[in-house]
Amino acid sequence: MTVALRRRAVRTLPLVPAAILMGIFLLGPIAWSLYGSLTDAALTGRAAADPQWVGLENYARLLSDPVFPQSVGLTVLFTLVSAVLAQTILGLGVAVIMTRASARLGAVVATVIVAAWILPELVAAFVAYAFFSQDGTLNQLLALLGLEGPNWLFGFPMIAVIIANIWRGTAFSMMIYQAALDDVPRDIIEAAMLDGANGAKRLLHVTLPMIRQTITTTLMLITLQTLSVFTLIWVMTAGGPGNASTTLPLYAFKEAFRFGNIGYGTAIATVMLVVGAIFAVVYIRALRAPRERIA
16 A cells, blocks of 8 residues: 555544445435335335335326425525525524624624524414414504404415524524634725725625625535425414415425325425435535645
C-alpha cells in the first residue's frame, strides 16, 4: 500500500462507524419501504400475513387515482407558500429588524416568535386549532369588530394550515438568519454607507449576497421539514373536509392505516421521498455553484 493510500485510509477510517449507522438506520428503512411499495401488504386479511409481490401495480394505481395529483398539488402549495416564501421572507425580515432594534425590544420579539417554535408540535397544533375553529379566538376577535367569521377549518382549510405553519416555523429561519447577519463584517457595511448606499441597497447588494449560502441552506432545511408536516394538519383538519387539505404525508397515512392498504400507502410515501430528494438536489446544486465559480 502506498503512502497516499495509507493516509487516505487513515482519514476515512473514523467515518466507517457513521457510514454503518447510516446504512442501518437510513438506507435500510428506505430499501425496506421501497420493497413494501412493490407488494400488496395490508393491515388485515391474507395480505397482512402473506404479502405478495405486485411489482409496479401500486404506482400504476397512483396514475389513475384522482386524489393523488390533488395531494401533490396541495403539498407543493403548502411547501412553497408556507416555507419557501413566507418563512424565508418573514424570517429574514424579522432578523434584519432585530439587528437594528434595541436589546430590550429584540428580546421581546424573539421571545414571542420563538415561543411558537419551542412548543411541542402537538401542543402547537391544538393551539392553532383553537385559534381557527368556528368558536375560536380568531372569530371571537372578529365578533368584537362586529364581523361574523367563517368556519375557517371547513371553508378555508389550506389557508388555515398554511398560516399555522408559518406561525410555527418562522422562528427557525429567523434565528439562522440573525446569526448570519451578525457575522457580516461591519467594515464592509460601513464602506457601503460611505459610498452612499442606503439601507435597502446595502441589504440587496451587500448583505444578501454575503449570506447567500445560509439562505440556500435554510431554504433546504425548512422545505424538507415542511414536506413532512403531519401532526399540525392532522390535528387541525385531518386532511378534510373530504381531501381539501390532504397533503402527501396525510394521504399516505390514510391509505396505509385508515384503509389498511400498507403497500399502496408506502408507494405514496416513496413518491414523497422522491419529491424531497428533488428539492434537496436543487438546493445542493445551488450551494455548490458559488464554489465552482470560485474554482
